[in-house]
Amino acid sequence: MAETKSKLLIIEDDLDIAEMLNAYFRVQGYDVFTVNWGEDGVRACQTHRPDLVILDIRLPDIDGFEVARRLRADRRTQDVPIIFLTEKRDRADRLQGLEAGAEAYLTKPFDVQELRLRVQNVLQRARRIAPTNPITGLPEGAAVDERLTECLHTEDWAILVIGIENLETFREAYGFVASDDVLRAMSLMIQNALREVGESGHFVGHLGPCAFVLITSQSALPALEERLRSRLEQSLEYFYPLKDREQERRNHRRLKLRFGVLQGGAGQYETLEHLKRALMPA
Known part of the structure; x- marks a missing residue:
């Protein structure tokens, strides 16, 4: 783990899964915050600028695909990596998720060790690209x-x-x-x-x-x-x-x-x- 904690945003309406992921990734050394609704997830991402989003598709208001589209359309969040974590197993859903700009698509029930490695690998790839602030264009991270x-x-x-x-x-x-x-x-x-x-x-x-x-x-x-x-x-x-x-x-x-x-x-x-x-x- 890097000395500076990476921030994870978990958008998940299943409270048990959200609580489990929150506790697990905090133990792994991440700074984690969770929301349970899609609209709240969009606002949280715009406000807190996480390093990665773990996103469910079936949410109480807007679905995860719409959340991803909004994040990709906003210059403040367009480069934030997304990992879909969902019960939707159909090939069409997987393709739709990848077309929305997700770095990975995992289905439930999931292996938490695989998710941990996916998160780790996505963050390492993101760090190799010199990041700039989407508003000012100045270096960050x-x-x-x-x-x-x-x-x-x-x-x-x-x-x-x-x-x-x-x-x-x-x-x-x-x-x-x-x-x-x-x-x-x-x-x-x-x-x-x-x-x-x-x-x-x-x-x-x-x-x-x-x-x-x-x-x-x-x-x-x-x-x-x-x-x-x-x-x-x-x-x-x-x-x-x-x-x-x-x-x-x-x-x-x-x-x-x-x-x-x-x-x-x-x-x-x-x-x-x-x-x-x-x-x-x-």
Whole structure:
């Protein structure tokens, strides 16, 4: 298992199977969350961006085929791997599942060891493809881990983490398009600031869906941090409609930024996991 837990979303209306899979994969070292309805599964995938979805076909509302079609049609979830786990054994159903973009199709009753290996293999294949965030186009996942790992053996590095707080509240009020615009605008302002600083070798990616990570040199950090704090903080109120801005200034759940800085040299952190733990409170 990788040091950073992979996230699994299980969409299964059989509560016994859902509970069993949840417990089994947590023991295997995965971060697991489950839902029992298709519509809830689509929303959960859009919100939490899992690394893989285990999907039943017979669900109480929309079926698994429709869930898969919606995930593939949404740029935020189009690359999330899907494994169908279902009682439907007909060849036509299997072909329909594969046509919907599933990486595997397992029928019930299933061998949990086979499912574990399927999950493991699909995730390994996904990691070999350099992942990018579907909204901003910036690196995320394994690509970010690779650059962070380089810091473990580099003498001069500085990391700036910029987190956007309350973006989910903003999304609930104004919709996915507006929240995507926030992320895209932030990423562009960050990239422009990096170009203006002028040094080469900067890196920017996603530490999480609502967090950016910048890797630079210790000498470049002060000017870069000052520039970004000023520009990003000033931009926040402009993401709200004009009629709501005065009210949002008094709202404690409004969009906010969280900055964290970490500097070091070779040997300061033993593993990637230790480095990422140090970044999280930042």
